[in-house]
Amino acid sequence: MEYENQYQHVPAAKYEWLLFDVDDTLYPLSSGLSKACTNNIEEFMIQKLGIEGNKVSEINRVLYKNYGTSMAGLRAVGYNFDYDEYHSFVHGRLPYENLKPDPVLRSLLLSLPIRKVIFSNGDKVHVAKVLRKLGLEDCFERVISFETLNPTNGSNTSDDEHSFQLRGLSTEILDATNFPCQSALPETPIICKPFENAFGQAFKIANINPQKTLFFDDSIRNIQTGKQIGLHTVLVGTSHRTNGADYALESIHNIREALPELWESDTKKSEGIRYSGKVAIRTSVMA
Numbered sequence: 001m002e003y004e005n006q007y008q009h010v011p012a013a014k015y016e017w018l019l020f021d022v023d024d025t026l027y028p029l030s031s032g033l034s035k036a037c038t039n040n041i042e043e044f045m046i047q048k049l050g051i052e053g054n055k056v057s058e059i060n061r062v063l064y065k066n067y068g069t070s071m072a073g074l075r076a077v078g079y080n081f082d083y084d085e086y087h088s089f090v091h092g093r094l095p096y097e098n099l100k101p102d103p104v105l106r107s108l109l110l111s112l113p114i115r116k117v118i119f120s121n122g123d124k125v126h127v128a129k130v131l132r133k134l135g136l137e138d139c140f141e142r143v144i145s146f147e148t149l150n151p152t153n154g155s156n157t158s159d160d161e162h163s164f165q166l167r168g169l170s171t172e173i174l175d176a177t178n179f180p181c182q183s184a185l186p187e188t189p190i191i192c193k194p195f196e197n198a199f200g201q202a203f204k205i206a207n208i209n210p211q212k213t214l215f216f217d218d219s220i221r222n223i224q225t226g227k228q229i230g231l232h233t234v235l236v237g238t239s240h241r242t243n244g245a246d247y248a249l250e251s252i253h254n255i256r257e258a259l260p261e262l263w264e265s266d267t268k269k270s271e272g273i274r275y276s277g278k279v280a281i282r283t284s285v286m287a
């Protein structure tokens with residue numbers, strides 16, 4: 001008790017880790033990468049998986065909604081493909097030139113004396129490229145990407161019967177505008193957000209205590225799972241807080257404004273950071 005009284009003006013750090021999604025979180029939706037990514041996925045579905053062109057948008061929407069990523073959904077309903085080929089097709093032609101160095105965010109991140117970890121469903125090449133384009137490649141101590149949670153040991157595809165049987169069901173499943181209920185969903189072999197096992201593995205790999213972690217993501221579903229398993233959560237991309245989100249930031253640039261307590265233990269360091277509300281909400285990304 002003596003200890004607590006003596007140091008009551010310096011409470012134990014509320015957060016020891018900051019966990020960040022990448023796409024549409026560290027840069028805004030207006031960059032156009034997300035839209036281009038969706039187009040590329042639909043092109044992959046037509047060209048490589050033979051899905052009819054007039055159905056891909058709806059199928060992709062349903063799979064994305066139910067599985068967190070289109071890739072996880074496609075694998076769940078029985079499509080088999082090489083993960084590296086998928087990633088290079090889908091991410092290889094993205095307009096990365098739209099992403100510009102973001103010195104404001106870089107200063108904000110570097111001024112935070114808290115461990116920072118990336119947790120993305122994207123593949124490692126894509127994540128590295130985005131971080132490099134934004135000038136943030138040295139701001140994080142660890143990157144958890146698709147490959148971290150889905151190591152392939154050189155073989156990306158499997159020809160298991162389970163997968164083949166599901167493929168026979170896929171038309172029926174995919175023709176539905178919505179899956180009847182979550183329990184009826186075929187399982188995906190891919191480990192990704194928003195599924196709890198992805199979070200659990202990420203915590204283990206990065207040695208993270210969720211109760212001491214603030215999680216930033218633009219996906220409501222990811223935020224909701226995160227909240228359920230003990231993370232403190234920040235929904236990015238909107239100022240409207242929804243269920244599961246402890247905070248909501250229209251832009252990651254507003255992080256200091258919305259979460260002043262992050263800097264409280266290190267006020268002196270943060271004094272060197274030039275910041276204003278105006279700068280904070282300005283996007284450094286060319287739309």
Ligand SMILES: [Mg+2]
Pocket residue numbers: 021022023024025217218219
């Ligand atoms: Mg995202």
